[in-house]
Amino acid sequence: MLAPTDIQLLLARTESFAAQAFECASAADADAAIDETLWAEFHRSGLAMAAFPTSLGGLGLIESNSQSDLCTVLRLLGAGDLSTARLIEGHINAIALVCRYGTAAQQASLAADVRSGALAAVWGAEDAAGLKIVRQGNHDELRGRKILASGAGFVTQPIVTAKSGDDQYMFLLRIAPDHPVDLSGWTAQGMRSTATGAIDLTGMRVGPDEQVGAAGDFMRQPYLSGGAWRFCAAHLGAMERLVDLFRHHLVARGRGEDPYQLQRIAACVAAARTARFWVEEAARRFGSEADAETIVAFANMTRMVTERSALDIMENVQRGVGLLAFIRPDPIERICRDLATYLRQPVPDLAMSNAARAWLNSSLPVGEF
Ligand SMILES: Cc1cc2nc3c(=O)[nH]c(=O)nc-3n(C[C@H](O)[C@H](O)[C@H](O)COP(=O)(O)OP(=O)(O)OC[C@H]3O[C@@H](n4cnc5c(N)ncnc54)[C@H](O)[C@@H]3O)c2cc1C
Known part of the structure; x- marks a missing residue:
């Protein structure tokens, strides 16, 4: 458990960092790049190291009993800027994977790199060819590329997944800052400043020093699907910011007492x-002793609830504010674009139906799901 002073300090720093991210977000969106000063502040504030255990200089934010605090951090970041939140969520996930499955040497090495200013990420998505491990002479190397890799071009310590036959492995790579990346395909309507692109890793040597954990660890449950609550927390932060901006708009324009607007406010x-x-409950359960199936089912249901809530809020805010909500640089315009884009996560139908099936096949009262 974090000492109260550590938690308070971290949350206060996160709040001030998120406020700075909010200030920078409009320019970052226009330039499709996050200002370097924000990353410098990310490291200076202690947020970059916070996920590591205290023994490695962090605050243990990824530990089981800190998931509620991590939830608050991601929610605050999402309220600041979703692109920044996405990159930081990836950074924290990479640290969690290395701390869960990696060797002590890999953990210490990543902590040292992050302390020196590095940013980590998890790059799992790939094209039909996939990223393969091939034998070359007396060593293994990668062949292929990763796609939809956030932070391509400035993340230097990514975890990538790659396959040898049917076995999937994770590798913690060290990528040179000038390693070529292809951002030309990232023309999404939102999340423009996440630098989400393709990166060819062909020829990179991999071996025991880079391999994190054993075959199949990346897909291990409840960590993979149960961890979905983290992007939901970032989405939630953006929703809360939208609702705040809606109130501000109605009060500033003296339109709050209109019964239709009150109905929208109530819905939001x-x-x-x-x-x-x-x-918050999904985060708490993720850190609990509950069995893997229960944690995953709850996280899957949380994805469905979060997505529906976000879509409802965006519709109400856009209808209640009107055209102004579509005119740049109003933050409502950008946040709706970012949120609509970031809501698109893998296999939402499967997540929802798996959650429904888990309850259907159980004998739990619905109130105890
Ligand atoms: C801003 C942003 C940053 C990202 N950064 C990263 C990153 O750093 N690393 C990374 O690995 N990934 C990243 N991703 C990619 C992400 O992990 C997902 O791969 C991606 O968001 C999946 O979205 P999708 O809508 O294409 O999903 P899909 O799973 O293709 O879903 C689209 C629709 O198809 C349905 N569907 C899915 N499968 C089937 C099927 N077999 N049959 C019928 N219907 C189906 C779904 O239910 C849904 O309705 C990022 C994504 C975003 C938006």
């Missing part, structure tokens, strides 16, 4: 609060 508050109950 209920949706944001509903998502918060679910996301």
